[in-house]
Amino acid sequence: MNNHSAFDTFMRAAFGMEPGGKTCNQLETIATTLSLDRGKIAPLDRSIDQIACITRGATKLAVHASGDREQIVAFHFAGDIVSIPSDGSHIYVMTSLVETELLVFPAREFFDQASAESTMARSLFDRLPAALNRCREKAVALGRMSAHERLAGFLTGMAERVGKRVGERIVLNLPMSRQDIGDSLGMTIETVSRQLGAMRKAGLIETRGRSQIVLRDIRELAKRAGHAKQANKKPPKNFEI
Amino acid sequence: MNNHSAFDTFMRAAFGMEPGGKTCNQLETIATTLSLDRGKIAPLDRSIDQIACITRGATKLAVHASGDREQIVAFHFAGDIVSIPSDGSHIYVMTSLVETELLVFPAREFFDQASAESTMARSLFDRLPAALNRCREKAVALGRMSAHERLAGFLTGMAERVGKRVGERIVLNLPMSRQDIGDSLGMTIETVSRQLGAMRKAGLIETRGRSQIVLRDIRELAKRAGHAKQANKKPPKNFEI
DNA sequence: TGCATTCATTGATCTGGATCAAAGACCATT
DNA sequence: AATGGTCTTTGATCCAGATCAATGAATGCA
Structure with missing residues (x-):
């Protein structure tokens, strides 16, 4: 022992x-x-x-x-x-x-x-x-960020803690499930999935299997993680292209 | 100095x-x-x-x-x-x-x-x-509680920190504005006010002027502060009487 | 290798709380 | 005690994300 x-x-x-x-x-x-x-x-x-x-x-x-x-x-x-x-x-x-x-x-x-x-x-x-x-x-x-921003913040945070640089990209092998991510960010698995989907469509990430997420544009993710809920009232309401 | x-x-x-x-x-x-x-x-x-x-x-x-x-x-x-x-x-x-x-x-x-x-x-x-x-x-x-529950938690927390027992009741002389309470609990002043209104109607609190809140039933407030968002699906959706 | 079970995604609808908009109450100053 | 400014309450409407409901992978195991 x-x-x-x-x-x-x-x-x-x-x-x-x-x-x-x-x-x-x-x-x-x-x-x-x-x-x-x-x-x-x-x-x-x-x-x-x-x-x-x-x-x-x-x-x-x-x-x-x-x-x-x-x-x-x-x-x-x-x-x-x-x-x-x-x-x-x-x-x-x-x-x-x-x-x-x-x-x-x-x-x-x-x-x-x-x-x-x-x-x-x-x-x-x-x-x-x-x-x-x-x-x-x-x-x-939890108090001031939208679901999209929270997830972007989660990904950039995980990149710092467990990310592996592979060329331009950062590869995350996440040990936690979508349920865990949701339970951490105060949202449902459906919302986690939808926001990941939006990031995928925007070309920011790729998902491979259940646990691997490849960050293709950490700069943009960090930018999206930084803004508060009712911050600037000019930009459109969501991030999907 | x-x-x-x-x-x-x-x-x-x-x-x-x-x-x-x-x-x-x-x-x-x-x-x-x-x-x-x-x-x-x-x-x-x-x-x-x-x-x-x-x-x-x-x-x-x-x-x-x-x-x-x-x-x-x-x-x-x-x-x-x-x-x-x-x-x-x-x-x-x-x-x-x-x-x-x-x-x-x-x-x-x-x-x-x-x-x-x-x-x-x-x-x-x-x-x-x-x-x-x-x-x-x-x-x-912030992640798991409803506005009502957060406010109930705020009031019971403040009762412990700055509350004064006056007979059955606990009197709070809060130094912070509704805006501050909202900014602390991740909600708007309108929601703070509405939830205080609901508690007032339920006989749980009295408000006197802008800064004094009298807790009439701290036991019930504590109970309301303790339940998570999607906890028991049996009870009705809100707390108003 | 295929089956089964769990996990993730996607779609439709609903709702709590945000936002927009007045009206009303409180307090400081004169 | 009247006035003006600030803070609070109340009402109407809207929307992001929850909930409900299938469908579609991925992984583990026989």
Whole structure:
């Protein structure tokens, strides 16, 4: 369960800590390693806040609203650190999108250790505000952007995180379904599909199979992602050619 | 500009630090005190990330989307700590809602100091994830809740933060306008007004003048705030009586 | 290799909330 | 206490995206 050198390597990569230090060792004692197949709910203790570090794979963190709908709060990939609250009015559920490995810490002890180790603290003080800002950007998108703009923003965001440049184009192998994309952007799968269709017709993207999307004009996508709902009243109402 | 004892008192209240310490003194040297009249934009250096601590009053932090609309990312009251990014695709603007006083620190130096002082670091490791979670709850509301539910959530949230119990009722003296509420909840002032009207008709609230709202049935409001958009398909479509 | 099941796309219709448009209430100033 | 400007409420209409309803791939498995 605990491969010492792998743990240390991870801690160095994640927080810039020198391996074998006291903090590193103490963190290892409170860490749990989870290996999840595709589409599994991470078995987390819901009575305490947790910190998860994704070492391999991809996950979604979602709030289960009543009924059959969920709002995905964030997607996470290898190297990402995730704060998972236990309280709050909603239940948070982390689910693997592909085969995934992650380390889980009880938040209280994790932050106790981090407070005592300035290198780690400093690293977290970069990461936490960044996570907050990503969440704020998401709130702006959900509150003020049209479906088309949200999807354009999603694609450009994914391009930065998991895109592979292939010549002029950027290739995305998305681990999440249309349902996931919809649940993340606050819209239905039908709307996701329709907007992708519009972008396809406009020559901005190609879709290959269910999971691959090729971005042919990221510049235009970024432009379309940037404008607010009732922004300029001059341009026509939709983007279809 | 720098009242030493006031600064120390604030640092103790905000981060539990003993006054007069080295970190406290060093933070004081990089702090700027701002006093803002009602409705003023905080004059912040946009080239660096900033940390603001509200010592008195109330503010809104908004993203200026193109055009005439803004998305309010959060409201802040005395005691709150605000992270204000400089980068990102949008411009963040902090505006006072009433007469307000705040301390502003350059984020980099602020976190450098915090990393070295475990008491302060520990305090921030409580606050930052909490801020992230509040933002996540906002994202859930914007992505999955109806206008009625968002407003109910707003009122119950405000009740916790600034509400005063008066007998059975909770009295809110809101410092923000209907426009601000709309910009926070991703809806128009007309919709805000109509939903308040519906709650008024249902006997849940009373409005007195522009800024006072009396919550008569916080239990029912909380219930209405909790359900997701397409939750249970059995109940009727709207909440009006 | 074909079948089955799940996932994605496309079409038709409906609706919550936006937009457009007055009217009414509040507050500051004189 | 009257006035003017701002903010809020209310009403009428419109539209982006949800919902309802098939149809059409893609992937997994026998």
